[in-house]
Amino acid sequence: MVRSAPPRITLLTDFGTADGYVGAVKGVLSQLCPDALLIDITHDIPPGDVRAGAFALMTATRTFPRGTVHLAVVDPGVGTERSGLLVEAGGALFVGPDNGLLSLASAGSRRVFVLDRPSWFQHPVSPTFHGRDVFAPIAARAAAGVLSDELGTSVSGMLEIEIPPARHEPECVCGEVFHVDRFGNLVTTIRDSDLAAEGRERLEAVIGTQRIPLRATYGQAPEGVLIALIGSSGFVEVARVGGSAAAVLAGDGRTGAPVRLMRAA
Amino acid sequence: MVRSAPPRITLLTDFGTADGYVGAVKGVLSQLCPDALLIDITHDIPPGDVRAGAFALMTATRTFPRGTVHLAVVDPGVGTERSGLLVEAGGALFVGPDNGLLSLASAGSRRVFVLDRPSWFQHPVSPTFHGRDVFAPIAARAAAGVLSDELGTSVSGMLEIEIPPARHEPECVCGEVFHVDRFGNLVTTIRDSDLAAEGRERLEAVIGTQRIPLRATYGQAPEGVLIALIGSSGFVEVARVGGSAAAVLAGDGRTGAPVRLMRAA
Amino acid sequence: MVRSAPPRITLLTDFGTADGYVGAVKGVLSQLCPDALLIDITHDIPPGDVRAGAFALMTATRTFPRGTVHLAVVDPGVGTERSGLLVEAGGALFVGPDNGLLSLASAGSRRVFVLDRPSWFQHPVSPTFHGRDVFAPIAARAAAGVLSDELGTSVSGMLEIEIPPARHEPECVCGEVFHVDRFGNLVTTIRDSDLAAEGRERLEAVIGTQRIPLRATYGQAPEGVLIALIGSSGFVEVARVGGSAAAVLAGDGRTGAPVRLMRAA
Numbered sequence: 055m056v057r058s059a060p061p062r063i064t065l066l067t068d069f070g071t072a073d074g075y076v077g078a079v080k081g082v083l084s085q086l087c088p089d090a091l092l093i094d095i096t097h098d099i100p101p102g103d104v105r106a107g108a109f110a111l112m113t114a115t116r117t118f119p120r121g122t123v124h125l126a127v128v129d130p131g132v133g134t135e136r137s138g139l140l141v142e143a144g145g146a147l148f149v150g151p152d153n154g155l156l157s158l159a160s161a162g163s164r165r166v167f168v169l170d171r172p173s174w175f176q177h178p179v180s181p182t183f184h185g186r187d188v189f190a191p192i193a194a195r196a197a198a199g200v201l202s203d204e205l206g207t208s209v210s211g212m213l214e215i216e217i218p219p220a221r222h223e224p225e226c227v228c229g230e231v232f233h234v235d236r237f238g239n240l241v242t243t244i245r246d247s248d249l250a251a252e253g254r255e256r257l258e259a260v261i262g263t264q265r266i267p268l269r270a271t272y273g274q275a276p277e278g279v280l281i282a283l284i285g286s287s288g289f290v291e292v293a294r295v296g297g298s299a300a301a302v303l304a305g306d307g308r309t310g311a312p313v314r315l316m317r318a319a
Numbered sequence: 320m321v322r323s324a325p326p327r328i329t330l331l332t333d334f335g336t337a338d339g340y341v342g343a344v345k346g347v348l349s350q351l352c353p354d355a356l357l358i359d360i361t362h363d364i365p366p367g368d369v370r371a372g373a374f375a376l377m378t379a380t381r382t383f384p385r386g387t388v389h390l391a392v393v394d395p396g397v398g399t400e401r402s403g404l405l406v407e408a409g410g411a412l413f414v415g416p417d418n419g420l421l422s423l424a425s426a427g428s429r430r431v432f433v434l435d436r437p438s439w440f441q442h443p444v445s446p447t448f449h450g451r452d453v454f455a456p457i458a459a460r461a462a463a464g465v466l467s468d469e470l471g472t473s474v475s476g477m478l479e480i481e482i483p484p485a486r487h488e489p490e491c492v493c494g495e496v497f498h499v500d501r502f503g504n505l506v507t508t509i510r511d512s513d514l515a516a517e518g519r520e521r522l523e524a525v526i527g528t529q530r531i532p533l534r535a536t537y538g539q540a541p542e543g544v545l546i547a548l549i550g551s552s553g554f555v556e557v558a559r560v561g562g563s564a565a566a567v568l569a570g571d572g573r574t575g576a577p578v579r580l581m582r583a584a
Numbered sequence: 585m586v587r588s589a590p591p592r593i594t595l596l597t598d599f600g601t602a603d604g605y606v607g608a609v610k611g612v613l614s615q616l617c618p619d620a621l622l623i624d625i626t627h628d629i630p631p632g633d634v635r636a637g638a639f640a641l642m643t644a645t646r647t648f649p650r651g652t653v654h655l656a657v658v659d660p661g662v663g664t665e666r667s668g669l670l671v672e673a674g675g676a677l678f679v680g681p682d683n684g685l686l687s688l689a690s691a692g693s694r695r696v697f698v699l700d701r702p703s704w705f706q707h708p709v710s711p712t713f714h715g716r717d718v719f720a721p722i723a724a725r726a727a728a729g730v731l732s733d734e735l736g737t738s739v740s741g742m743l744e745i746e747i748p749p750a751r752h753e754p755e756c757v758c759g760e761v762f763h764v765d766r767f768g769n770l771v772t773t774i775r776d777s778d779l780a781a782e783g784r785e786r787l788e789a790v791i792g793t794q795r796i797p798l799r800a801t802y803g804q805a806p807e808g809v810l811i812a813l814i815g816s817s818g819f820v821e822v823a824r825v826g827g828s829a830a831a832v833l834a835g836d837g838r839t840g841a842p843v844r845l846m847r848a849a
Binding site: 059060062064066091093094095096097098099100106109110111112113114115116117118119122233235236237270271272273274283284285286287291293296298 | 603618
């Protein structure tokens with residue numbers, strides 16, 4: 055027997071796990087696409103933090119196989135005039151609010167569809183829970199094979215969140231801390247591709263008054279030492295071997311803090 | 320090839336996610352119903368909080384397809400004389416302790432079976448972990464198609480938790496805060512059906528000294544303002560646009576606090 | 585139609601759920617073993633706490649059916665010279681770093697393979713994220729049926745974490761607190777098998793200045809009382825009926841604290 059791959063829907067939300075909201079969404083997905091595999095990415099995006107959600111969605115979804123449907127709901131604007139979207143990009147489908155949440159994960163060539171066809175929704179549509187009544191039904195139908203242009207209407211654009219591009223100056227490449235992860239690593243806006251291939255071993259990251267050497271991996275520095283390295287998402291990160299960089303850098307290690315990459319003195 | 324829908328078991332517990340308990344339960348389910356889809360609702364019900372578990376189970380399970388088995392374990396009385404139950408209601412099956420946990424989700428017409436047949440259990444049965452040794456084996460067999468009256472003995476009643484019904488007085492409908500959700504929304508015991516269809520736009524919720532207008536959706540008030548609305552589970556909720564109502568109402572916004580719905584002055 | 589059991593991969597990590605790391609790992613598993621059921625054990629092992637991860641893995645994985653692949657990543661040594669492992673034990677497969685994490689769950693008769701064949705990895709291999717680029721590809725291939733000696737090279741040993749064996753003295757059996765669980769139960773290193781079958785009802789656990797009677801189950805003591813019992817993993821535990829033993833024992837209830845089992849005076 056050849057078993058074809060089952061439909062696959064991932065979930066990323068800010069619903070937390072103390073309430074029944076995640077279950078209500080999974081119930082709708084199960085109802086409308088009964089053989090789908092439901093895969094939790096996270097439900098612990100800080101409430102309403104669209105930027106954190108967009109970044110997590112980008113780093114989480116790159117590795118999934120073609121045809122995966124990614125349902126993402128961080129939706130502080132539910133019940134206002136913001137639209138819902140279905141986005142095709144890189145062989146994947148993204149479903150969620152038009153508030154930038156889907157923009158980093160679907161960057162590049164994409165097709166955008168606005169969810170303007172209430173016949174696909176679950177009625178009555180709660181004005182406060184489009185995750186259950188609008189986005190889940192669309193994600194389930196997309197996973198079940200309904201075509202995007204049946205589920206919505208093609209539009210030319212969507213709201214974008216941007217990772218501010220690094221500035222290239224004569225003495226340095228300048229960026230900022232974009233995200234602090236669970237381990238206290240500071241993920242910056244400076245990309246691997248912002249750095250010349252040559253001479254990296256002489257570069258330092260400067261945060262506040264700290265000068266932090268760029269290394270290839272944790273094993274190149276002793277426990278407790280701050281290092282910079284190219285993180286797993288392709289951005290320069292500042293980390294502390296066996297500890298939390300955010301904890302020791304304190305105010306200098308917060309989201310938005312300036313970071314410069316420059317030649318060691 | 321027609322793929323029939325696989326068996327489906329949801330899990331709601333207070334086990335948290337720092338220990339191996341959730342895994343031990345999933346292992347038993349996998350052992351005894353190998354093709355079941357295991358769907359996490361939550362493992363973060365506050366330890367021993369049967370009422371919070373019962374409310375989350377109710378809001379989480381309504382949307383699942385017929386035949387879904389819901390395994391729920393918030394069981395502070397494990398190792399005492401409380402019974403275990405299998406309950407059929409609304410096309411779903413609920414398995415867990417007889418302490419009220421299953422009562423809100425299975426309200427209405429139901430069939431109740433007490434789990435009095437140790438031959439279905441995993442032996443030796445730990446006196447402290449019926450989730451693994453009693454409830455998981457029963458849930459797995461139910462998902463695999465074993466009939467309820469083989470798994471237990473039909474009984475006439477079960478322990479009930481009640482959402483106290485709202486009181487209808489001449490000037491107001493009176494209830495209380497039943498649950499505070501992750502976003503700081505206050506879910507009250509006043510139901511959509513407690514309010515007349517007409518004249519809702521003139522109603523206010525009164526909590527402490529605050530008078531909070533009833534609105535249809537978040538978009539009808541500016542950021543930071545308190546509003547009341549019909550929440551996604553059909554109860555009146557008090558929310559703060561773009562923030563936490565519980566945070567600003569403090570002591571007046573706790574579980575059990577009185578709430579009145581009345582005509583605006 | 586006979587449906588054969590699908591491949592099954594469990595996940596235990598310290599990645600937390602605020603970032604996209606868990607999703608990235610699940611994407612690789614989905615890519616390389618598309619019909620695998622992915623089963624979360626936990627992602628909330630304290631960052632870098634190999635011992636806590638090893639204990640949770642042991643208690644979580646015993647109940648799973650033969651052939652289950654357990655992917656475990658608590659890997660503070662990523663990017664150093666520590667090896668990666670695939671371990672066959674008890675009909676299950678374990679994949680993760682060679683830092684002791686897999687040792688408790690795979691104790692007993694086992695076959696150990698070092699992951700020394702980069703052709704199976706995802707390239708480029710991030711020096712900071714072997715969970716995604718090394719362990720997930722190996723786990724997926726193992727679940728898909730690739731034999732262990734194709735995935736790695738058989739070796740004779742691995743790094744071990746030990747649960748220190750209890751000392752048997754004339755007056756007592758002496759051990760320590762090994763783990764404090766979510767409910768505040770103190771799991772000790774004293775095993776069921778360390779105690780004679782006879783006379784257990786006269787035993788007490790001594791922690792600090794407290795003498796705590798051994799009971800068969802919670803129902804044998806009133807709310808709020810400290811009791812010792814044989815926990816669900818086969819170790820003596822100290823618990824408080826309806827509450828947290830760790831909270832009332834404070835400093836005496838921490839990991840590593842001495843515990844003695846002795847005849848009541």
